Amino acid sequence: MIQSLCTVHNVEQVAENIFVLTFISPHIASVTKAGQFVNIRVAEGVEPLLRRPFSVCRTEGECVEIIFNVVGKGSSVLRKKQSGDLIDVLGPLGVPFSLFEDDFDTGVLVGGGLGVAPLPISTATLVARQKSVSTFIGSRSKRQLVKNHLVNVHVATDDGTEGLHGTAVDLLKKHSDEYRYRRPKIFACGPTKMLHAVAAFAIANSIPCEVSLEGPMACGFGICQGCPVELVGAERKYALMCKEGPTFDVRRIRI
Amino acid sequence: MIQSLCTVHNVEQVAENIFVLTFISPHIASVTKAGQFVNIRVAEGVEPLLRRPFSVCRTEGECVEIIFNVVGKGSSVLRKKQSGDLIDVLGPLGVPFSLFEDDFDTGVLVGGGLGVAPLPISTATLVARQKSVSTFIGSRSKRQLVKNHLVNVHVATDDGTEGLHGTAVDLLKKHSDEYRYRRPKIFACGPTKMLHAVAAFAIANSIPCEVSLEGPMACGFGICQGCPVELVGAERKYALMCKEGPTFDVRRIRI
Amino acid sequence: MYEGYESDMITTSVTLAGVQFKNRVLVASGTYGYGDDTIELVDVSKLGGIITKSLSMKPRDGNPPPRIVETAGGMLNSIGLANIGVHRFLTEKLPFLRTLDTAIIANIAASSIDEYCNVLDALEAEKGINGYEINVSCPNVKEGGLSFGTNPTMVEEITRRLRSRTKKLLSIKLTPNVTHISEFARAAESAGADALSVINTLIGMGVNIHTRKPMLSTVTGGLSGPAIKPVALAKVYEASKAVKIPVIGIGGIMNANDAIEFLMVGASAVQVGTANYIDPGAGIKIAEGIRVFCEAHNLSDVGDLVGSLDAKTEFSAISSWL
């Protein structure tokens, strides 16, 4: 984890209201593992006051990519960054997906909406480790779909404009033959409702599963205690999302 | 006075840290009189929260020009406006210089620093009314000097890099022969210290004199009572700078 | 309530203590002058109501400059209740206000209980005023300048004395600069107030570190604007839980969403203050925004929002470990 002023390489629109921002950070690009995030101070002053956390989407050379949709104060400012602007980045933060373990042969990647964010970097890791990959992504419609840098992708849209008329979880269930007999492990990111369904499916089918959570954070690295995640039957009631997550084994937590 | 969303025509740097912003407003361009100001909401949100008042510097066709130096929150945002951006403008506001009266033949314009702001529009009015004009402007150095759209200009700089090594008031005194026997009236704008000196000179020499004041304002048109100007020997203690000013006859007020 | 609910059938009006407000958005005292400065800009008759600048018996010059300073997300003011006095108000301002199709509430400030009574009596004698809002954040000259509003006994006494002199809407405007605003809310209610206006400004200050002088001529002043919204919401929540009379929510309201927060925590109406300086039409836009929200949520009456907060936890201003 370092804090540094990074140069914005560029900001590019990749889908409706969805942007990829690339910044230069040799350190973050080289040490970040899939599932980790960076915490960005998008503006000086108080609007917004707090940093904004973003999953690292992909790294290439000295470049780090994040992907976001414009929903509020922080993302509106980020969207307008120009090549050469400096942003204050803290990272990499958090515990990555356990892609380096040997308890699986097939990485099953599930992303809902902007939950695709950590999937490209996860794909790169899995491919490099010669694991099989099955990818299931869902979005509201074809216009918000981002499939770049993914492999073996199945698509669902809420409005049926591309792929299955349904959700990423529907896809996951429908195509279970593709992975279920090949020592699968699910890595999922997306809205809470989706993660809930993925976790239920994984537990019911005894498939190991990790999810990447999202929630309000003030610091992103453990000094504010602002990001509790409820643990199941542990000696403690809460873990910290930023420091002990954002990725969690679904059996550990109450989503 | 109207409130309207105006299109920014362009922002141009005219001197060190000094910018001219031109926006389009047929109404404001046509009705504004020299000495009046506009109150601009430079950003949505809270940074900055309040509007920022700027003297109208010049109008041409449907265009209105303001001139400012980048000192804080508001001016930093304004400086980055691009052609086509919209800004919320309230104006024209305030009481203009009494350039239309017949109690003088020579308009003596005095500007210190960004106090030159209202002088171009004043010059245009005086020239159109076929008055003589003598202009005295001072700035810290040659690099901050803005002489555009002025006539018969005498220059002073604090560091002597152009014109007189001194202040606008020094110039005013030095060149008094140029105007003193030609029914002069002084119209001055600049830092309080300068206005103080101008007023003292004007009163001592029985030259009518109006100054344009600056100070904190919340609304700019009379609803907050936030901008008192102390009156001399009047039935009331204070006038409102925004509504009864920003231009005042120096004999009415305590600067 | 059904899907295709007609927008024009949404009830926006409300009657509080006999006064009908066409919508629940009023403009706050001291932030709209006497209602006559904005007529070139907006159709003020579309507001739920106008609260006048605080009126005292005699005209008040107000405090020396500087009176205003911007802060992070807010502003400090120290106007010193500059106003034209009740008599000039009646002759110079009221005739115009009478022509407006909106509720007119006169706000009263004073430095003694007698002065409060005298101002109210002067206003009672005239037609066109729908009610009174009492600014108790004023120094009590008898008690060495201690604010009336920080002493519940004083708040009760002022309310009782004024209540006996008028049948019109009487709202007591409470200061947030107290430990338990509920205590003051109950004091005003028990003495016969029809409503409470919550909150006035928070005490704050700023320093110009270059001159080492306070930013305001009076050292401290009143903080308003978005910065104080969270505090105002908590105070409105506390006050409205403590009393049965309606609470009018004030503090940092910039848009319809902010106003809806206040309604949900228990305010029956809201006042827009600082936002008027930035957008003199803010109140009207907010009233319209609330209506649109109700439409989108299939509510037939803006009143359905009032107190609709879904809070399982009891009021926890005090009991939560911060």
Place this chain on the structure above:
Amino acid sequence: MYEGYESDMITTSVTLAGVQFKNRVLVASGTYGYGDDTIELVDVSKLGGIITKSLSMKPRDGNPPPRIVETAGGMLNSIGLANIGVHRFLTEKLPFLRTLDTAIIANIAASSIDEYCNVLDALEAEKGINGYEINVSCPNVKEGGLSFGTNPTMVEEITRRLRSRTKKLLSIKLTPNVTHISEFARAAESAGADALSVINTLIGMGVNIHTRKPMLSTVTGGLSGPAIKPVALAKVYEASKAVKIPVIGIGGIMNANDAIEFLMVGASAVQVGTANYIDPGAGIKIAEGIRVFCEAHNLSDVGDLVGSLDAKTEFSAISSWL
């Protein structure tokens, strides 16, 4: 003092109640963990001091999510004093803290006076702690959850009881959610406090109007950040006028200029809170910024700034007409 004053000759350190602080900038409780989370990022030994997260006798899980929400210029929190308890602190955190070259102040929170005493006793038994800061913004279980900090008698009693058990620096951290903070300042001083920490967070709340639920699980929480700076300055000014013991100023400090405002109104030192989340090195930058300011203004000691406000007007939080 003369023009070419050597920068390295500026005194930045200060001794308060026997504890030497290398500079007047500390990090506030709850905003720097136990001092061990930022070591990869900054050289924490450059801070004037570290105040730990509030420690209670037993570990506390804290409140359910959501615990954090951003507001205009600030943030609300409802952490619920989640902490590892004093015993795990002593075994797991203190050994590391001892290795740092900066003052370590343990902040104590409790739900009974006995618990305050027990936590302090546990800490007294160990070396490496320079002093205590007492968080009195905690619910008093005996009084049905009413905050200790809103009752001057309680503040006095807590202070007296703790004073009798330690000779180390004892600072009482006051809540701003009271009518007259001076009353509490005097109560703590009279009972033997060495210093006052002013202020803790303001009570505030927010509503998610789409779900109609409070933004925080506990409905209300504590407001911090730049939004509260004007209020904090006024409270520090009021408290420091009321007592002779040093006041440590806290609330919305983001940069050196903010810190200097606090020093000028009377704070002998400052604490940086929310700013740490945005920049974990904020405290160090602020300490350096204060030094540079002194250099530019030819001051030989940062202490020359303390109470240097040039205010002709008397304290006017109460007496000015807002």
